[in-house]
Amino acid sequence: MNDTHASALDRESGEAYFRDALGLLPISIVMLGERGQMLMVNPQTARLFGYECDELIGKPVELLVPALHVDSHVPVRAGLLASQASGDRTALHELSARRNNGTEFQVEIGLNAFHFNDDSVTLAFIIDRTERYELERNRRDLAHLTRVSTVGQLASSLAHELNQPLTAILSNVQAAQRFLAADPIDLAEVREILNDIVQDDYRASEVIRRIRAVVKKGDLEVVSLDLAGIIRDVVMLVRSDAIVRGTRVTLDIEDDLPPVSGDKVQLQQVMLNLLLNAFDAMNDVPPVDRVVSVTLRHESKNMVCIAISDRGHGLTADKLDKIFKPFFTSKPQGLGLGLSISRTIIGMHRGRLWAENNIDRGATFFVALPVGNAMEQDESRERP
Numbered sequence: 001m002n003d004t005h006a007s008a009l010d011r012e013s014g015e016a017y018f019r020d021a022l023g024l025l026p027i028s029i030v031m032l033g034e035r036g037q038m039l040m041v042n043p044q045t046a047r048l049f050g051y052e053c054d055e056l057i058g059k060p061v062e063l064l065v066p067a068l069h070v071d072s073h074v075p076v077r078a079g080l081l082a083s084q085a086s087g088d089r090t091a092l093h094e095l096s097a098r099r100n101n102g103t104e105f106q107v108e109i110g111l112n113a114f115h116f117n118d119d120s121v122t123l124a125f126i127i128d129r130t131e132r133y134e135l136e137r138n139r140r141d142l143a144h145l146t147r148v149s150t151v152g153q154l155a156s157s158l159a160h161e162l163n164q165p166l167t168a169i170l171s172n173v174q175a176a177q178r179f180l181a182a183d184p185i186d187l188a189e190v191r192e193i194l195n196d197i198v199q200d201d202y203r204a205s206e207v208i209r210r211i212r213a214v215v216k217k218g219d220l221e222v223v224s225l226d227l228a229g230i231i232r233d234v235v236m237l238v239r240s241d242a243i244v245r246g247t248r249v250t251l252d253i254e255d256d257l258p259p260v261s262g263d264k265v266q267l268q269q270v271m272l273n274l275l276l277n278a279f280d281a282m283n284d285v286p287p288v289d290r291v292v293s294v295t296l297r298h299e300s301k302n303m304v305c306i307a308i309s310d311r312g313h314g315l316t317a318d319k320l321d322k323i324f325k326p327f328f329t330s331k332p333q334g335l336g337l338g339l340s341i342s343r344t345i346i347g348m349h350r351g352r353l354w355a356e357n358n359i360d361r362g363a364t365f366f367v368a369l370p371v372g373n374a375m376e377q378d379e380s381r382e383r384p
């Protein structure tokens with residue numbers, strides 16, 4: 001046996017070993033050629049995607065993962081491995097994958113380039129993330145549902161608030177009709193009436209804007225936020241509910257606070273939940289005592305803190321932590337999700353949410369948030 005023959009055999013058995021080894025590994029692995037064509041596919045991959053191994057050999061990898069599109073002029077290593085350009089060989093890419101039957105699912109893909117038999121190849125490790133993605137989606141749907149149901153609690157008082165400008169518009173239009181029937185027409189009066197109608201229309205659309213802003217579902221938008229503006233907006237949203245319940249809300253906001261970075265809708269959800277909880281806690285106290293005070297001030301150089309303080313029944317020692325657990329509720333119609341979701345949201349904003357009993361009566365809920373751009377590195381998520 002000459003040397004060339006021996007090394008060809010070595011190579012063949014080396015390849016066979018390699019193929020067997022890939023078959024034994026418990027995850028899906030695909031070996032890609034320079035142009036993204038599949039050179040080797042282990043049985044786990046074929047099973048995951050609903051193909052036979054042979055069917056995949058030679059086909060472009062984008063058949064399985066459309067986002068791994070390889071420009072025919074750009075070698076796969078250059079085209080796909082942006083993560084390696086940044087020096088991170090183990091970075092995982094979260095991408096959408098497609099099965100043979102057309103259904104899509106989420107995967108995580110790690111790409112590693114190396115030399116195999118003098119060829120430049122890339123090993124793609126594919127991890128099925130369906131379950132994690134479903135869990136995440138359930139969590140998001142739940143948070144959104146809770147938000148919609150919280151706003152639902154406000155429905156009757158919001159309908160009332162909306163009804164006021166609409167009634168005013170109607171009676172102004174009727175008055176204008178009367179003026180127009182007169183001879184001569186008092187144009188100055190008609191002009192004034194039209195101005196009133198425009199103002200009432202603005203009032204109605206403000207109510208609708210505030211509702212829509214909270215129930216919105218969409219991409220998480222991490223931006224620089226004026227927390228004071230968010231607090232004022234939510235206080236306006238619950239204003240008519242507070243009036244119906246005979247509750248006063250006082251605001252004390254420190255001037256010139258730095259912005260925080262975060263998602264407006266999520267932070268509004270937290271505020272809304274804490275305010276409505278405070279109202280609920282005071283259902284049984286005499287109306288004169290039904291006051292919720294909201295303050296916003298610096299907690300330290302890098303943190304701001306919102307405090308929502310009520311004069312309600314307060315929290316027994318065992319409840320101080322329990323109330324943040326999912327499904328803990330003391331209300332007949334409660335879901336018991338508001339505080340646990342709020343804590344998750346504040347955690348995502350790198351902040352803290354906790355409760356303390358007041359010295360005299362009632363409880364105070366604190367939300368501490370970092371100023372600046374603490375959350376901006378996690379931007380690519382979806383809002384609940």
Ligand code: ADP
Binds near residue numbers: 277340
């Ligand atoms: P829900 O409002 O649906 O019960 P939450 O998670 O928002 O769900 O609240 C959980 C529980 O925490 C409430 O049922 C109540 O017992 C308690 N709680 C919340 N806020 C207050 C408060 N301000 N004062 C006293 N207890 C409160």
